[in-house]
Amino acid sequence: MISNHNYSQEEISSLEQKYLKDYFSSTNPIFSDSLEYYAILFQTFLQKHGDHDFKQLEAKKQAEIYKLEDSRFRSAMSYSFEKGHQVGFSLLLSDTLSTNNFDEKAFSKANSNILFLYTLDEMISEKVYESNLNRHNNEFLMNFTRRHFENSYKEIMDLAKTFYKKGIMVAYDQIQKKLVKTNYDIKGFSRLLHVPYNQDFEVTPAFSATFSLETPAYEEWDLHWDATYGYDLGKKLIGKVLIHQLLVKDIKTYAEIGASTYEMLNQYFGSVFDDNEVVYLAEVNFSVNSMLQQVRVIESSEYSAIKKALALSITRQLQVNENKVLVTI
Structure with a gap:
């Protein structure tokens, strides 16, 4: 519970x-992205991972x-996110579900x-995570997936845990702003x-960044796995994002x-914009010796998703049209 904040279970x-409903009525893109x-x-x-029978089916x-x-x-990831949101409120506000006392100043x-999310990994065991997540829509997804695909249990549980933690993060931010009524010291x-x-900030749903350099x-940003992947991965540098502002x-x-x-940039921007227009190039440089591949092999589909998600994050920050930003990896 939070010091000086006492709430009944009801x-x-x-x-x-109320705050979950408020979240889904807002423009916060964490869940949808x-x-x-x-x-x-x-x-x-x-x-x-299609099984033998699936591979024999018509396209x-x-x-x-x-x-x-x-x-x-x-549906399963929505359930996981909402479950995490619920648990976040319970852990932070209840005096019965958690023995931890959280100081307002923190x-x-x-x-x-x-x-807080890193602390949660110490508070909640893998068995508790599984008992919270291996049910309802997640269980329905697991049962359906195993009919046609192999080795799906761990994949689904890992994804469910990611969304569960994202729900907790949203709950934390809401409690910080609405109940504790304080702002981050930026x-x-x-x-x-x-x-x-x-402060760390999200650049894609899987990667966070910290500010590094500017002119x-x-x-320039330092890139790392986001906090849902745990402390060891979240604090290791895996690459850089370099963002250039250019005149056409x-x-x-x-x-x-x-x-x-x-010449490449001119092919992309030159025929679309006037000479005095400002455009942006974002380069993602993953470190060869990073912990990138320790989480999973990054497939071409994820590289495409990274480019799309990063372009979206940058256009939101700059408040420009997406065609003014080119992302390369």
């Missing part, structure tokens, strides 16, 4: 339901099963939400993309003298 339940991103990864898993029948899997996946620390924001100098037309006329000038990168 009050906690009522608050949780995650659903689109991880749906691609789940479909990629299915395409590689039309396979497509029907993939579509049903996608629908059931989305909620203002810039990365306190992430630290020391300032970058000039180009207005990201916090001293007036350039910004400068791109054309360099392209005319044969600078190869600018």
Whole structure:
């Protein structure tokens, strides 16, 4: 429970339901972005793990099963997210479900939400995670998936755990703002993309970043797995995101003298925008010796999802049209 905040179980339940409804009525994209991103990864898993009987089916029948899997996946991850939201409220507000006492002042620390999630991994065992998640829509998805695909249990449980933790993160942020009524202690924001100098921020549903360097037309972020992957992975540098602000006329000038990168940029931007328009190039450079592949092999489908998700994050920060941002990996 939080010091100086006392709630009955009925009050906690009522608050949780109210704020969950508020979340889904808001423009906060954490859940919707995650659903689109991880749906691609789940479909990629299915395409590689069809059993013998599934592989003998006609393409039309396979497509029907993939579509049903996608629908059931989305329902299961929604259940996991909502379950995490519920547990987040219970752990933070109840004086019976948790012996931990959370200080109000801690909620203002810039990365306190992430630290809470890391603490949660110490508080909740894998068996408790499984007992919370191996039921209802997740169980329905598991039972349906095992009819046609192999080795699906761990994949579904890992994805459910990710959405469960994202639900907890949303609950934490809501409690921090609405009940504790404090803000994160942010020391300032970058000039180009207005990201916090001293707080992690999400760049895709699987990756978070921290501010690294800036000049007036350039910004650099350190890239790492997001907090749902745990402390050991979340604190290891796995790459860099380099963001360049460019004028179209400068791109054309360099392209005319044969600078190869600018020739590529001119093909993408040159015929669409006027010379004085501002456009952006974001480069994702994964470290060769990073912990990237320790989580999973990054398939081409995920690289495409990373590019799309990062472009969306950047356009939101800059408040520009998506066609003004090119992401390369």
